[in-house]
Amino acid sequence: MIPFNEIIQAVIFIIGLIIAAPLFGGYIAKLLSGKKNILSPVFGRVESLIYKSAGINPSEEMDWKRYTFSILIFSLFGIIILTVIQLIQSTLPLNPQRLSNVEFSLAINTAVSFVTNTNWQSYAGESTLSYFVQMIGLTVQNFVSAATGIAVLLALTRGLVTRQGNSLGNFWVDLVRSTLYLLIPLSAMFAIVLVSQGVVQSFSSYKEITTLEGYKQIIPLGPAASQIAIKQLGTNGGGFFSTNSAFPFENPTPLSNFLQMFSILLIPASLVFTYGKLIGSKKQAWIIFFVMMFVFVFGLLVSTYSEYSNNNIFQISGLMEGKETRFGILNSVLWSTATTAASNGSVNAMHSSLSPLSGLVAMFNIQLGEIIFGGVGSGLYGMLLFILITVFISGLMIGRTPEYLGKKIDAFEIKWAIVAILLPNTAILLFSALALKTNAGLSSLANNGPHGFSEILYAFSSAAGNNGSAFAGLNTNTVFYNLMTALGMLIGRFGVIIPCMAIAGNLVKKNITPTSKGTLQTDNFLFALLLLGVIFIVGALTFFPALSLGPLLEHLLMNNGITF
């Protein structure tokens, strides 16, 4: 049985989100619009100073090609710098442990990982990266990769609401405003709260101590709180320490745990209502929010049920392997569901040791395309692609020209939407197949049987879904996995961003036709059901065969008491 106090936590979490998202979402719309807001007196000057010193004219408009080019060049530059500072970290300051330079394939993997907002980690933070790399390299990408996601969402939204235009806004302005008005103030407040709970924020060297019973122990430290705040708020998920938010210095108390879980979903959920405000329809926003919440709660129920069911091998339920005493079972599955629904990927319990169906929910959340709230910005622009496809399919069914928000959807949009949805999925399946057929792929396995298969499938799902969590037994710090997952992350990020921008560039030119009796409504429950149907059919058709060889098979074998 699930204890009552555990249920209460999940209920408060969900209700909190339903209350906070619409309120905060409307506020974000105001913050990002450039109009005067509560932060303007402080940050307004900083903003104009930034434009001045970077030589940006904030009123300059960009078409889709220039906007996309700016994103790509900015990201490429980020990857290069981040790789270089890892390769030379031993010569840089703030390295009290004298950690050596990072190996090339690992440096590339880590750089791509943080720039694409994946934050997959083939390394252990405390024994691989200096304070310099974590703070000046990784923290920066934690901010700007999230801000880039918001920028793409804003561009796509402008494509939908502008009548016969050309401009999608200015990438630099969107990037600066999202960082300055939204991400920095929230992160700063959150970081201080985290420190109050015991998250470290220190530049001292690690403490080498002798324990009470007389053993040697090394206690790692670092400027962690400032990074962990944005790690959660920006759906990044990359831990300062190897075991992420299971490690007490990263997540010391149940309160820090609850707030971190909440901040995983806060911005992605709120952006739905920001979008609603920008397109001038609260109802549309509620329908999208409902669809996301429905899949989230469904996943949570399956995951919780599975975790509390009897494991026939151990004859008990709720195995504590890979979980922390202070969080218990429910907080572990609530986190694993939230972190995979959003493309966050931080963990407070080891996903590899979860019951098979809980692992399945985590994996399937990612494979749906990271659109169940999803990443900051990226979740919603991914969802909008599914909405376009749903509009198109329904249009075909009732024999009307498909329209969304008054814009005609034709072959161009649908082709690019299909490309964006299928590219990451193809990468997941093909790369997993490649790993399963090569020694380089198989020699990294930690578990046998179907779970070993799941380790590989999870790794590539997480990479191409830009999630970052793992069945972490798999040793991915090899040249094969470092390069293959890096490629997967690039496909999952830019294979969606470029099609999205192309669609925005095409939509912006179109006229807005007034709604008539024949228009398919996209703000009612019928549409929500259609959308759910499309999401599940695409996800299930693509991944059901693979999932049945992994977690589903493991579940059935576990019920028969079979071990590997």
Place this chain on the structure above:
Amino acid sequence: MKKNIITSVKIFLIMTLLVGIIYPLFISGISLLIFSNQAEGSIIKADGKIIGSKLIGQKFISDKYFWSRPSAIDYNPYPSGASNLAPTSAKLKELYKNRKEIFARSNFVKNLKIIPNEMLFASGSGVDPHISLQSTLLQVDRISNIRNFNKTQKEELIKLIATFIENPQLGFLGESRINVLMLNMELDKIK
């Protein structure tokens, strides 16, 4: 295009200054002012010597101390780590069986079903500082025996344990638990 590249470089540098340097230093400054102990790792000292961190669990295997949970990294978090063993792992089943036998034998537990789950499975971080109240109480007989406690001392120990119970935060968050290191430090004071 060339202009775009130059702008990109400039914005990158400005962002690095803003969120890579100013922001973390601002957080560090505030932390040192109001939460310096937490920011530096919640270090605990006894007689001027560092014993460890309140938040980082330690290895306890001798009979005279309360035991911590099993750990995949032997409580040395450099780096932290977990077993990542599957719920269908034969190795995990073997470990579970052995841990259960050892715990039952050492603590004179007859009914194996009452041994809490967390004492038989390794934690996520490898340095989980807590165990449940039940796991703590099950170890009282062993510790009293080895320390030759008389009846009053044993009662004193149980009272001591009660003072170390950490209830769910704000009344509903997380699990009730006991910090093993903090309890063990006080244990030596029972004379």
